Amino acid sequence: MNTDKKKAVVLLSGGLDSATVLAVARSQGFAAYCLSFGYGQRHAVELEAARRVAEAQDAARHLVLSIGLDAIGGSALTDAIAVPKAQAGTPPAPGIPVTYVPARNTIFLSYALAWAEVLGTGDIFIGVNALDYSGYPDCRPDYIQAFETMANTATKAVVQGQVRVRIHAPLIDLTKAKIIELGAGLGVDYGLTHSCYDPPAHGFACGRCDSCRLRQRGFAEAGLTDPIRYWPQ
Amino acid sequence: MNTDKKKAVVLLSGGLDSATVLAVARSQGFAAYCLSFGYGQRHAVELEAARRVAEAQDAARHLVLSIGLDAIGGSALTDAIAVPKAQAGTPPAPGIPVTYVPARNTIFLSYALAWAEVLGTGDIFIGVNALDYSGYPDCRPDYIQAFETMANTATKAVVQGQVRVRIHAPLIDLTKAKIIELGAGLGVDYGLTHSCYDPPAHGFACGRCDSCRLRQRGFAEAGLTDPIRYWPQ
Numbered sequence: 001m002n003t004d005k006k007k008a009v010v011l012l013s014g015g016l017d018s019a020t021v022l023a024v025a026r027s028q029g030f031a032a033y034c035l036s037f038g039y040g041q042r043h044a045v046e047l048e049a050a051r052r053v054a055e056a057q058d059a060a061r062h063l064v065l066s067i068g069l070d071a072i073g074g075s076a077l078t079d080a081i082a083v084p085k086a087q088a089g090t091p092p093a094p095g096i097p098v099t100y101v102p103a104r105n106t107i108f109l110s111y112a113l114a115w116a117e118v119l120g121t122g123d124i125f126i127g128v129n130a131l132d133y134s135g136y137p138d139c140r141p142d143y144i145q146a147f148e149t150m151a152n153t154a155t156k157a158v159v160q161g162q163v164r165v166r167i168h169a170p171l172i173d174l175t176k177a178k179i180i181e182l183g184a185g186l187g188v189d190y191g192l193t194h195s196c197y198d199p200p201a202h203g204f205a206c207g208r209c210d211s212c213r214l215r216q217r218g219f220a221e222a223g224l225t226d227p228i229r230y231w232p233q
Numbered sequence: 234m235n236t237d238k239k240k241a242v243v244l245l246s247g248g249l250d251s252a253t254v255l256a257v258a259r260s261q262g263f264a265a266y267c268l269s270f271g272y273g274q275r276h277a278v279e280l281e282a283a284r285r286v287a288e289a290q291d292a293a294r295h296l297v298l299s300i301g302l303d304a305i306g307g308s309a310l311t312d313a314i315a316v317p318k319a320q321a322g323t324p325p326a327p328g329i330p331v332t333y334v335p336a337r338n339t340i341f342l343s344y345a346l347a348w349a350e351v352l353g354t355g356d357i358f359i360g361v362n363a364l365d366y367s368g369y370p371d372c373r374p375d376y377i378q379a380f381e382t383m384a385n386t387a388t389k390a391v392v393q394g395q396v397r398v399r400i401h402a403p404l405i406d407l408t409k410a411k412i413i414e415l416g417a418g419l420g421v422d423y424g425l426t427h428s429c430y431d432p433p434a435h436g437f438a439c440g441r442c443d444s445c446r447l448r449q450r451g452f453a454e455a456g457l458t459d460p461i462r463y464w465p466q
Contacts, residue, residue, distance in 0.1 A: 007281050007434055027400055031312060032234060040402055047315065060274045063304065064307075065299075065305075066301060067300055067301070068298055068299060068300070071296065071298055072261055072296075072298075072344070072348050073348070073423060074349055074350060074351035077393075086358040096389045096392070096393070100389050101347075102346070102347040102348075102350040102351055102388060102389070103343055103344075103346040103347035103387060104342040105346075106346060106347075106383070106384070106387050107340070107343040107347060110336055110339040110340040111305070111340060112355055113336040113339060114302065114305050114307070114334075114335040114336035114337075114339075114340060115305050115333070115335075117307060117335040117336060118305055118306055118307035118335055136389075137387060137388060137389055137391070138386075138387050138388070139376075140386070141387040142386050143387055145388045146379075146382055146387075147383050147387075149379055149382070149383070150339070150376070150379035150380050150382070150383040151339070151374040153370065153373070153375050153379045154336060154338070154339050154370060154371050154379075154380075155336055155371070156329045156333050156335070156369075156370055157334060158331070158370070159329070159370040163312040170350075173434070190345070231244065
């Protein structure tokens with residue numbers, strides 16, 4: 001690890017998108033300080049994936065915070081609400097699904113902002129994308145821009161002119177297929193990643209939730225083979 | 234409790250300012266959903282004060298979240314850094330002090346935004362003030378406005394037009410003395426509140442940290458007696 005590298009905080013869920021973003025950050029010369037959250041999500045197995053991905057991509061550090069969003073509730077990912085499923089190949093239903101978690105990216109980016117300040121950097125990477133994005137409002141360019149503007153009023157480091165906050169969202173305009181092509185070109189091992197909202201058994205993805213179906217369609221459109229294991233349909 | 238009342242999330246630290254804000258919210262007809270955080274702060278006794286204040290002011294609910302900011306660090310309030318002290322009556326040193334916690338209000342407001350969405354409201358109250366404010370950047374009007382703008386792009390409830398987020402900061406232009414006069418007029422029992430950054434013993438305030446000295450000056454200027462106990466100097 002070259003300690004002279006510029007630092008960036010990379011939000012790392014352990015999914016396909018954030019694994020790609022980590023590779024993008026490293027390809028741009030950043031030392032990656034990866035940040036993951038245990039927030040009462042059903043799919044806590046994604047934290048194991050985050051650890052694998054951070055290690056495989058030589059993260060400078062990986063911090064996992066427990067933040068108890070389940071006490072607030074309001075989502076199928078944290079509450080006892082069924083995750084919607086459909087046959088493989090079916091596009092997601094229109095509208096914002098019940099897997100939406102209230103203010104999740106705002107909370108995640110706020111912690112990233114705090115850690116970035118402690119690390120002495122303003123660079124934060126997040127793997128949102130506005131095309132194949134499941135309809136979440138906090139994945140849109142307007143939102144990311146508004147967060148960046150707010151962050152540039154919020155901290156001591158900003159007010160004192162030491163850093164300028166920049167929210168890097170390099171996937172925001174890409175389809176899932178393009179994301180996979182980008183990551184594959186950067187050597188991402190997608191076999192280490194985890195996307196399923198509701199895994200039927202350890203080591204298997206369901207293949208039927210929105211997240212699995214978007215992932216499968218992306219690999220198909222990219223003409224690549226998805227290396228993870230899906231539960232037999 | 235009249236369940237037809239409009240709801241508001243009130244950030245409640247257990248200090249003088251947030252106890253006053255809670256009274257303001259209730260005086261405006263809101264049912265108050267109080268939100269407090271255990272964030273690894275030295276002065277965790279403030280959570281006891283928050284519970285007392287919420288109960289005394291008939292909060293509709295009081296949610297305390299443990300959010301482990303100490304894992305991020307960067308502040309005398311969470312790390313093993315000495316809290317600055319001075320003789321009673323000394324004004325705070327200029328500049329942003331070491332008690333600054335990176336991105337604290339951004340993190341607190343983000344959770345409030347999440348809870349407000351689950352409760353079906355956009356009204357959030359916070360006790361920041363920009364005059365006697367210890368120099369924290371996330372207590373300024375520009376910051377509060379930028380957070381509100383960001384929040385109005387961030388959530389499902391906003392995007393679907395169900396609510397508009399409003400960050401109420403009714404103390405932002407007031408001196409500490411004016412805040413105390415306001416709260417006293419609304420019947421706030423300041424004997425239940427806690428302000429000290431570094432209490433020397435249970436039930437006592439140090440009288441020498443910035444927070445104690447601002448509080449003492451406020452009571453003196455308001456011509457009122459501070460009902461809490463200070464450690465003999």
